[in-house]
Amino acid sequence: MQTIEKIGERFWYMTPVSETDRPVLGMVVGDRKVLMIDAGNSEDHTQLFLEELAKKQVPKPNIVAITHWHWDHIFGLSSLPEVISMSSVQTKAEIEKLIPLSWSDEAIDERVREGTEIEFCANAIKKEFVDHRDITITVPDLTFDKYVEIDLGGVTCVLQQVGGDHSEDSVVVFVKEEKVLFLADCIYPDIFSKQINYTVQKTVELLNMLETFDAETYVLSHTKMLSKEEFKSEVALLRTIAKYTDMLKGDQTSIQNKYAEEVNRELDEHELETIEYFVNGYTMQK
Numbered sequence: 001m002q003t004i005e006k007i008g009e010r011f012w013y014m015t016p017v018s019e020t021d022r023p024v025l026g027m028v029v030g031d032r033k034v035l036m037i038d039a040g041n042s043e044d045h046t047q048l049f050l051e052e053l054a055k056k057q058v059p060k061p062n063i064v065a066i067t068h069w070h071w072d073h074i075f076g077l078s079s080l081p082e083v084i085s086m087s088s089v090q091t092k093a094e095i096e097k098l099i100p101l102s103w104s105d106e107a108i109d110e111r112v113r114e115g116t117e118i119e120f121c122a123n124a125i126k127k128e129f130v131d132h133r134d135i136t137i138t139v140p141d142l143t144f145d146k147y148v149e150i151d152l153g154g155v156t157c158v159l160q161q162v163g164g165d166h167s168e169d170s171v172v173v174f175v176k177e178e179k180v181l182f183l184a185d186c187i188y189p190d191i192f193s194k195q196i197n198y199t200v201q202k203t204v205e206l207l208n209m210l211e212t213f214d215a216e217t218y219v220l221s222h223t224k225m226l227s228k229e230e231f232k233s234e235v236a237l238l239r240t241i242a243k244y245t246d247m248l249k250g251d252q253t254s255i256q257n258k259y260a261e262e263v264n265r266e267l268d269e270h271e272l273e274t275i276e277y278f279v280n281g282y283t284m285q286k
């Protein structure tokens with residue numbers, strides 16, 4: 001069940017669905033213009049968001065900003081022909097690569113076999129598009145290089161490319177007046193390589209950039225919102241494990257022991273998983 005939630009006076013979002021990989025969609029309502037964040041994983045997803053917002057008298061968007069090129073953030077874009085779409089230069093270039101692809105079961109399965117698509121996305125696409133596979137890849141109208149500010153009237157959004165292991169083109173949207181930082185997927189690991197991984201350098205660079213924003217709420221596209229405290233503890237976890245990964249040369253057991261010693265308790269699933277991803281990244285780079 002997807003629900004519409006509101007943060008502050010001007011930011012609305014719809015909750016995600018894990019089974020079909022529907023990410024959070026955001027809407028920032030200014031006095032003059034309305035900005036939608038991410039275009040949805042299908043036209044149905046996009047339209048549901050707009051219908052639910054209309055019930056709450058939230059106006060339609062004038063602009064839609066894409067956070068990165070992954071299918072679940074862009075397949076709905078074709079249902080917004082009257083809206084100006086924008087992305088980073090790199091995101092647009094990646095989206096263009098999807099245009100020649102077929103999305104039939106056979107074509108998707110073939111790409112999974114040859115290693116250019118992953119099982120997780122293949123399954124989610126099949127579950128989202130049960131009755132049809134009319135997928136039209138739409139490229140963004142407008143591109144920016146690294147950074148752009150949009151004044152919507154009474155509320156300003158900063159779009160900044162931050163990169164990271166999940167997707168190099170990742171852009172975050174900072175809703176200044178509401179202190180909301182829409183992280184999308186940027187803080188997640190790289191799930192497209194043979195092994196899910198984080199690399200030390202990219203993680204540290206990403207965190208350095210994210211910490212420059214003075215936010216109170218952090219929006220993750222596929223998991224729950226984070227408060228400032230929760231975000232800080234996630235950053236501390238990533239930084240500490242990155243440090244130990246380097247120091248202990250990617251040795252999983254030593255990193256686990258060192259981290260357990262530091263926190264003085266047994267490690268939870270999330271911590272163990274994060275260590276595993278850093279070890280994978282370290283091994284991959286050797």
Ligand SMILES: [Zn+2]
Pocket residue numbers: 068070166167185
């Ligand atoms: Zn993604």
